[in-house]
Amino acid sequence: MALSSKDLLGIKGMSRDEITHVLDTAASFKDVSERDIKKVPALRGKTVINLFYEASTRTRTSFELAGKRLSADVINISTSTSSATKGETLLDTARNIEAMRSDIIIVRHACSGAPAFLAGRLRSSVINAGDGAHEHPTQALLDMFTIREKLGRLDGVTVAIVGDIQHSRVARSNIYGMSVMGAKVRICGPPTMLPAGIEKLGVTVTYDMDEAVTGADVVMMLRVQSERQAAGLFPGVREYARLYGLNRTRLQRANPGAIVMHPGPMNRGVEISSDVADHSSVILDQVTNGVAVRMAVMFLLSGGVKPEA
Amino acid sequence: MNILIKNGRIIDPANSIEEQLDLLVVDGKIAKTGKTGSLSANGAEIVDAAGKLVVPGLIDLHVHLREPGYEYKETIATGTAAAKAGGFTAVCCMPNTNPVNDTRSVTEFILSQAAREASARVYPIGSITKGSKGGELAEIGELRDAGCVGISDDGRPVMNAAVMRRAMEYARIFDIPVVSHCEDADLAGNGVMNEGFTATELGLRGIPNAAEDVMIARDIALAELTGARLHVCHVSTRGAVRMIANAKSRGVRITAETCPHYFSLTDDAVRGYHTMAKMNPPLRSAEDVAAIRQGLRDGTLDAIATDHAPHATDEKSVEFDAAPFGIVGLETSLGLSLQLVRDGVLSVADLVTRMSTAPARIIGSGGGTLSVGAAADITIIDQDFEWTVDASQFRSRSRNTPFDGWKLKGRAVRTIAGGVL
Numbered sequence A: 001m002a003l004s005s006k007d008l009l010g011i012k013g014m015s016r017d018e019i020t021h022v023l024d025t026a027a028s029f030k031d032v033s034e035r036d037i038k039k040v041p042a043l044r045g046k047t048v049i050n051l052f053y054e055a056s057t058r059t060r061t062s063f064e065l066a067g068k069r070l071s072a073d074v075i076n077i078s079t080s081t082s083s084a085t086k087g088e089t090l091l092d093t094a095r096n097i098e099a100m101r102s103d104i105i106i107v108r109h110a111c112s113g114a115p116a117f118l119a120g121r122l123r124s125s126v127i128n129a130g131d132g133a134h135e136h137p138t139q140a141l142l143d144m145f146t147i148r149e150k151l152g153r154l155d156g157v158t159v160a161i162v163g164d165i166q167h168s169r170v171a172r173s174n175i176y177g178m179s180v181m182g183a184k185v186r187i188c189g190p191p192t193m194l195p196a197g198i199e200k201l202g203v204t205v206t207y208d209m210d211e212a213v214t215g216a217d218v219v220m221m222l223r224v225q226s227e228r229q230a231a232g233l234f235p236g237v238r239e240y241a242r243l244y245g246l247n248r249t250r251l252q253r254a255n256p257g258a259i260v261m262h263p264g265p266m267n268r269g270v271e272i273s274s275d276v277a278d279h280s281s282v283i284l285d286q287v288t289n290g291v292a293v294r295m296a297v298m299f300l301l302s303g304g305v306k307p308e309a
Numbered sequence B: 001m002n003i004l005i006k007n008g009r010i011i012d013p014a015n016s017i018e019e020q021l022d023l024l025v026v027d028g029k030i031a032k033t034g035k036t037g038s039l040s041a042n043g044a045e046i047v048d049a050a051g052k053l054v055v056p057g058l059i060d061l062h063v064h065l066r067e068p069g070y071e072y073k074e075t076i077a078t079g080t081a082a083a084k085a086g087g088f089t090a091v092c093c094m095p096n097t098n099p100v101n102d103t104r105s106v107t108e109f110i111l112s113q114a115a116r117e118a119s120a121r122v123y124p125i126g127s128i129t130k131g132s133k134g135g136e137l138a139e140i141g142e143l144r145d146a147g148c149v150g151i152s153d154d155g156r157p158v159m160n161a162a163v164m165r166r167a168m169e170y171a172r173i174f175d176i177p178v179v180s181h182c183e184d185a186d187l188a189g190n191g192v193m194n195e196g197f198t199a200t201e202l203g204l205r206g207i208p209n210a211a212e213d214v215m216i217a218r219d220i221a222l223a224e225l226t227g228a229r230l231h232v233c234h235v236s237t238r239g240a241v242r243m244i245a246n247a248k249s250r251g252v253r254i255t256a257e258t259c260p261h262y263f264s265l266t267d268d269a270v271r272g273y274h275t276m277a278k279m280n281p282p283l284r285s286a287e288d289v290a291a292i293r294q295g296l297r298d299g300t301l302d303a304i305a306t307d308h309a310p311h312a313t314d315e316k317s318v319e320f321d322a323a324p325f326g327i328v329g330l331e332t333s334l335g336l337s338l339q340l341v342r343d344g345v346l347s348v349a350d351l352v353t354r355m356s357t358a359p360a361r362i363i364g365s366g367g368g369t370l371s372v373g374a375a376a377d378i379t380i381i382d383q384d385f386e387w388t389v390d391a392s393q394f395r396s397r398s399r400n401t402p403f404d405g406w407k408l409k410g411r412a413v414r415t416i417a418g419g420v421l
Helices: A016-034 A058-069 A090-099 A114-119 A137-151 A169-180 A209-213 A237-244 A274-279 A283-301 B076-085 B104-117 B140-146 B161-171 B197-202 B209-226 B238-249 B260-264 B286-298 B333-342 B348-363
Strands: A047-052 A073-078 A104-109 A125-131 A158-162 A184-188 A204-206 A218-221 A259-261 B003-006 B009-012 B017-026 B029-035 B045-048 B053-056 B058-063 B088-093 B121-126 B178-180 B230-232 B254-258 B378-388 B407-416
Touching: A016 A058, A016 A137, A016 A169, A016 A283, A047 A058, A047 A090, A058 A073, A058 A104, A058 A125, A058 A137, A058 A283, A090 A104, A090 A114, A104 A114, A114 A125, A125 A137, A125 A283, A137 A169, A137 A218, A137 A259, A137 A283, A158 A169, A158 A209, A169 A184, A184 A209, A204 A209, A259 A283, B009 B348, B053 B348, B058 B076, B058 B333, B058 B348, B076 B088, B076 B104, B076 B407, B088 B348, B088 B378, B088 B407, B104 B121, B104 B140, B121 B140, B140 B161, B161 B178, B161 B209, B178 B209, B209 B230, B209 B238, B238 B254, B238 B286, B254 B286, B254 B348, B260 B286, B260 B333, B286 B348, B333 B348, B333 B378, B333 B407
Parallel strands: A047 A073, A047 A104, A104 A125, A158 A184, A158 A218, A184 A204, A218 A259, B003 B045, B009 B053, B058 B088, B088 B121, B178 B230, B230 B254
Antiparallel strands: B003 B017, B009 B017, B017 B029, B053 B378, B378 B407
C-alpha cells in the first residue's frame, strides 16, 4: 500500500491508519541497517535529491543513507553550493532539478510552507525535511516509532514536550501525530515561547515543568536557540536551565520507565543535563530509527511495491 | 462634451438626495438636475441609467501607483485606468515611490504624468519625513504648494513619537491630514500574518493586533496634544475601532479608513500559504471582521479605501515569508463593498458616503458631491450586475488579488471623471 498523497508535507491530516502503516513499514526496514550488506533494491533507478536550504547534519545524512540503503541515487544540494547564492528563486532551482528527472525531492527550508509551495508546482514527490516553524513530519514519525518500540504503544501514553514550542516544527508535527495516535500531549515552556492558541490543538499547557513531567511516560526536550535570548524570550541560559532544564531530580517525577527524547542537536547543561542525556535517554535510538522511518517514507511515496530481493 | 444621464437613481449624500432624477453635464461640470424626462439633451450625449445608481465619483484615499520607480508593478496610466474601471474618479497616491515623494519635484512629476496619462484625478500624499526615514521633516509646505493633499510615511510608520508630534504640529499650518499607517515596528517584528491560531498551525510569524493598537493609541494622544487632523489608514483590529470611536466621542480630530479585505476575509485565507492573502496590516480574526463592519455601520470608520498595492506575479510566486505585502484593490473594491449593502451593514447612501463623500471631505479636494456647479465626477453603478473577478483582465499592471474567481454582484458600468466618459 502506498501513501495516499504524492508528497509528505506534514503530519496534520494523516490518519491513524496511515501513520501506523508508515511505522509498520519502518519496522520492516529497520533490520536492513543491521545487516552486513545494508542495502535493498527497492528504489533502484530512482533519483532522490536532498535540497537543503538550512544547515543540517543529522537529517540530511539520515535521508541520504535511507535513500542509498534503498539503492536510490541520492544527490545532496545545500545552500552554500546552490544557485540560491546567485539569486535564483526557489521555484527555478527546483524546476531545474526536476528537469533532470528527479523522483523525490527532500526539502528543508527556513520558510514555513516552502515544501508545500514546491509540491504544488512539481511532479516529483516532495518530502518536507523541516520547514520553518511549521512541520518536520519524518522527525515526528521517528519519534512515534521510537516510543512505540520502547513502550509498546502510543495509545494512552502521556507525552510532555518542553521548551521553545513557538519556533518548533518538531513540536507541531508531534502534537498532530501523537494526538491522532491516542497519546495525551502536554506542552510546557515559558509563555514567551508558547504560540497563540496552541491549546486548540487539544494539548494541555503549563508553564511549570515539574507539573509537566509528573506522571509523564515520555519527556521530549526541545533545543533552545541562543538567539532567542537576544530577542528577549528568556533572560539567559542559567535561568532557563533552572526553570525548563531536564535533570535527574526532575526526571524522577516522571512515571517509572519513562523515556527521554530530544530531536537534537542538544545544548548540554541548558535544556538537558549530560547525565540524563547520556544515561537515561533514547536520543541515539531516535537517530537510528530515523533512517528506517525515512526509508519507509520514500518507499511508500514511490508506490510501495517491494521488488524481489 | 455634454452628457445627459437619464432615468437613474441619484444618490448624493452631501445634499441628502436619493431620488429618480436626470442629470446634465455641461463643460465638465454638473449643470442641473431635474425630474426624469424634464431636461432636454440639446445635443448632449445621452446615457441611459435606468435601473442604475448615479453617485458622485468614488474616491480612493489609499493607493500605490508605483510611479516613479516601480513602473513594472504599476504606472500612473495603468493605475488610474484600473481606478476608472473600478468606478473611482480620484485616487490618493502614497509617497513610497522611488524616489520617495518628499519634495516638490517628485510631486510635480506625478502630477505632470497624471495630466498626460491619467484616467482619474490623482491627489498625491507627500511624505512626513525626508525619505520616509522617520527623522527630519520633509518640506511639507512645499509639498502642499505642489499639490499634496496630506502627508504620510505609509508602510514605514514614524516610530519616534517626538518626530510624529512635531509633524502633527507642523501640519497644522496647512490644516492637511496626517495620514498614519499605525504599526509599531518592534511589535510587528518580522511577522508575516496575523498572530493567532492560524499562524500557529502554519508556523508563520505573527503580527499581534497590539502592533496596530498601541500605535493608534499613541497617535490619538498626539492628535489630542497637537490639535492636528489625524487620518488612520487601513484599520484592521477591533481595538482600533474601539479607540477611534472613543477619540471621536471626545472631539479628537480623527478620521479613519478600512479596506474591503478587512471586512471580507479572515486570516484563514492564508491557509495554503497563499501569498495573495499577505498584506500589512494582516487579515485578522472573525471578531475583528465583525468589529470593522460595525465600525463602518456606525460611522467610526469614515471611509473605505483599497490600499491598492500592485506587485509583479514573480514577486508573489515565492515562499510566503519572501513575498511582499499587499494586494491590488481598485477593480474589486466596489463589488466587495456592495455586499455590505446586501448584508444590511450599510445603506446605499452610507456606502456612497464611505467611498466618495467622506474621502473628499478628508482630503479637502472638492468632489464627493453631485451639487450643481461641482466637477462632473460621476459613477454609474449597476447593483445587480453579476460578474466573476478575472485578474487576467485587470487594467492594473498587476494581478495580485485574493479575490480572483470570486463571484461579485454589482459594479461600476460608467465612470465619468471631469465630464469625460
